[in-house]
Amino acid sequence: MTATPAAPLTNWARTLTFGARAVHRPGSVAELQELVRTSERIRALGTGHSFSRVADTTADLVSVAGLPPTVEIDPARSRVTVAAGVRYGELAERLHRAGLALRAMASLPHISVAGACATGTHGSGVTNQGLASAVSAVELVTGDGELRTLSRADDPEDFPGAVVALGSLGVVVRLTLDVVPTYDVSQVVYEDLPATSLGQDELDEVLAGAYSVSLFTRWRGDDVDQVWLKHRPDDAGTDQPWAPRATTFHGARLAAGPVHPVPGMPAESCTVQGGDPGPWHERLPHFRAAFTPSSGEEIQSEYLVARADAAAALTALRGLRERVAPVLHVSEVRTVAADDLWLSPAYGRDSVALHFTWHKDPGGVAAVLPAVEEALAPYAPRPHWGKVFTIAPDVVRSAYPRIGDFAALADHLDPTGTFRNDFVDTYLPPR
Numbered sequence: 555m556t557a558t559p560a561a562p563l564t565n566w567a568r569t570l571t572f573g574a575r576a577v578h579r580p581g582s583v584a585e586l587q588e589l590v591r592t593s594e595r596i597r598a599l600g601t602g603h604s605f606s607r608v609a610d611t612t613a614d615l616v617s618v619a620g621l622p623p624t625v626e627i628d629p630a631r632s633r634v635t636v637a638a639g640v641r642y643g644e645l646a647e648r649l650h651r652a653g654l655a656l657r658a659m660a661s662l663p664h665i666s667v668a669g670a671c672a673t674g675t676h677g678s679g680v681t682n683q684g685l686a687s688a689v690s691a692v693e694l695v696t697g698d699g700e701l702r703t704l705s706r707a708d709d710p711e712d713f714p715g716a717v718v719a720l721g722s723l724g725v726v727v728r729l730t731l732d733v734v735p736t737y738d739v740s741q742v743v744y745e746d747l748p749a750t751s752l753g754q755d756e757l758d759e760v761l762a763g764a765y766s767v768s769l770f771t772r773w774r775g776d777d778v779d780q781v782w783l784k785h786r787p788d789d790a791g792t793d794q795p796w797a798p799r800a801t802t803f804h805g806a807r808l809a810a811g812p813v814h815p816v817p818g819m820p821a822e823s824c825t826v827q828g829g830d831p832g833p834w835h836e837r838l839p840h841f842r843a844a845f846t847p848s849s850g851e852e853i854q855s856e857y858l859v860a861r862a863d864a865a866a867a868l869t870a871l872r873g874l875r876e877r878v879a880p881v882l883h884v885s886e887v888r889t890v891a892a893d894d895l896w897l898s899p900a901y902g903r904d905s906v907a908l909h910f911t912w913h914k915d916p917g918g919v920a921a922v923l924p925a926v927e928e929a930l931a932p933y934a935p936r937p938h939w940g941k942v943f944t945i946a947p948d949v950v951r952s953a954y955p956r957i958g959d960f961a962a963l964a965d966h967l968d969p970t971g972t973f974r975n976d977f978v979d980t981y982l983p984p985r
């Protein structure tokens with residue numbers, strides 16, 4: 555097993571330096587079990603794409619990237635069992651080759667399956683739940699070094715607490731995910747969606763205008779800069795007919811060519827636009843695996859509120875645009891269907907996700923975040939666990955009705971607090 559001093563280890567965006575005393579990279583589950591057994595405190599690390607200190611620790615950090623990257627596809631049962639450190643991009647290619655697919659992907663394929671599911675990562679679509687909702691079983695090493703499996707079928711009481719768990723129940727080594735037959739997606743981008751299309755009724759239509767919809771705005775004016783529509787040409791059930799080359803969409807104009815959501819960044823790092831259908835995993839993420847996603851020079855924040863409050867929340871944010879715009883690359887608005895996972899930001903609530911890709915300016919971002927959060931406060935925002943926020947811990951907790959059940963599950967699976975860190979102690983203190 556490799557163990558290295560952690561001094562220069564940072565998150566992907568190099569906005570955080572991890573405080574770990576050592577970083578371990580076991581090559582087998584048995585090595586990982588031994589490591590956990592002999593470590594007083596340990597945190598799992600995925601691909602390090604989080605902006606919050608959710609993965610950080612001053613004790614041991616363990617990367618699961620060295621575990622065998624197994625992908626076991628079971629077409630008969632429409633499921634796949636995948637090693638925790640496998641990235642979505644790799645998993646997606648394997649599934650597509652086997653004629654299978656995931657229902658949703660995040661904006662980037664670079665993130666690990668376990669790390670993404672642990673924080674409630676999501677894509678977009680009024681009928682698409684977050685990525686963790688595809689999980690039907692997790693296999694994890696708990697504090698005593700034992701390997702345990704929790705599944706939706708066999709552990710219906712605890713399972714909803716075990717997937718979006720912020721790494722605080724154990725080190726996940728494998729996950730089983732539900733899959734569907736492979737499908738094509740056609741991606742089209744429109745520009746300058748007029749503010750008149752942002753009242754709640756029309757906004758509902760806009761956000762349901764394709765299988766997955768993203769709005770991008772820099773808050774420079776009243777219009778939305780870009781609308782990304784990801785259609786499923788095979789989706790006969792939708793009331794939105796597939797018309798990939800329609801020249802307008804709710805008043806927005808078809809983009810003249812490929813675009814990047816972040817001004818100044820090259821469109822070639824984005825997935826194919828222009829309406830030609832292609833495999834789901836080459837269109838659902840915005841960014842291509844071989845390129846740097848987003849800007850790279852950034853900090854991110856995101857808040858989920860009820861979809862029914864989308865228009866009001868956007869109006870509230872528009873009131874702050876003179877403070878927000880100077881520190882912002884771009885904002886993204888997406889939808890996430892309600893789920894039953896206790897710590898999921900979309901728990902029990904069809905949601906709209908209001909995202910901010912900020913400049914890499916920690917001071918500027920810290921100055922504007924409280925104002926953003928105050929503007930959203932009437933809508934009980936739930937912050938993305940993997941992004942930066944300043945909402946008071948008791949207010950965060952009050953947005954999660956099953957938080958007490960999660961604390962009980964954590965007490966049960968991790969009675970000695972082996973997997974806790976400052977972030978978990980702050981937002982999910984022990985009972």
Ligand SMILES: Cc1cc2nc3c(=O)[nH]c(=O)nc-3n(C[C@H](O)[C@H](O)[C@H](O)COP(=O)(O)OP(=O)(O)OC[C@H]3O[C@@H](n4cnc5c(N)ncnc54)[C@H](O)[C@@H]3O)c2cc1C
Nearest residue numbers: 598600601602603604660661666669672675676721726940
């Ligand atoms: C450019 C960019 C684009 C993004 N786009 C989106 C998006 O479209 N939608 C969205 O919702 N989010 C998005 N995010 C946020 C990102 O998806 C989350 O932060 C996600 O958790 C990152 O996964 P990771 O593998 O890097 O996990 P890490 O950041 O490494 O870890 C996150 C958490 O997972 C835990 N963890 C990791 N591996 C394990 C394991 N094996 N066992 C137990 N716990 C584990 C860690 O302890 C930590 O608590 C984006 C981030 C970036 C940088």
